[in-house]
Amino acid sequence: MFNGCNKLTSLDISNFDTSKTTNMNSMFKDCFILTSLNLSSFNTNLNTNMNEMFKGCSKIISLNLSSFNTLQVTTMGHLFEGCNSLESLDISTFNTNSNNYMNDMFSGCAKLKSLDLSHFDTSNVLNMASLFKGCVDLENLNINSFDTQKVQSMENMFCECSSITTLNLSHFDTSSVNSLAFMFKDCKLLEFLDIKNFDTYNCASMGYMFSGCNELGSLDLSNFKTELVKYMDRMFNECNKLISLNLNSEMTLFSQLMIQKNPEADDISMRTGCTAGVMSIDETNKKLYFANAGDSRVVLCKNGVAEAQSEDHKPEMESEKTRIYKAEGWISDGRVKGNINLTRGFGDLEYKQNKNLKPEEQMITAI
16 A cells, blocks of 8 residues: 655654554565654454565664454465564564464564564464564563464574574474474574474475574574475584584484485486576568576677666566465565566476476476
């Protein structure tokens, strides 16, 4: 509704009747210089979508949403992403029983020092990727009630939470999680981390998981199973004070790097690909035809001036988003499933495995 009103400094919506509104997606997105919002009169009883509602409201310092009824809301992804001046946030009455998506919900809320989410019911949440990413001032975080049994992605979840010193995640159920990549990256002051109960049997990616945890002295990974893990690059990179690492005898964390246990999973065609830019010359009709897949670019130089003849295929494009979500994928940090930052190309077959979809309907396609 007000998406992209980037010159708006104040907004009086006290007389808005929103009693029949079911979708508030991107409502105030990218209102970059908006400094305050009074939403106490908002009726959100029928609202089901709060995705990106305040994303990019980078000047707002305080938000009181205690009057919000969120019982029907199924997605809160990117809700406060980029609210990097936000210091006070009242979501004490939020009901998250129906919520499926919390990815990037607080991402980039750099000034928040404390978050009490102990009242959150997360039993239906599927995606927590980048949930607290970039909350660099966050010191106190209460997520003791989190039920994560259905969560499929936790990548980047606490990435760059550089002020947190202790995290007890022993209650986390990670049995459905397929990616833990970057989960604790650059948690520079983290001294204590309890993840000893993590079930990683279905996890495929652990790259950069603890990278930059400079103060972490010990880790108990004795329950980790890594048979299906494809990516472990820089997993403990710059863990300078790590002196105790508990790996049980059955864990294949390092042996997997040396032995190919699953040829199909490690097939290079599954995890590599390329983009393309092509030109066809029609000499008869004196025409040039250009095409591209992915972020390969075609440029025509005419009279010394370069003119773009192609458009990058990126996850943020609406047409690409629609296809990705229909293919049961998701987008985190501008990347498909948090990994690949383009949406069309050759190869990358792991994104083209849905047998119920046509080639052009897959998450990544060359068509």
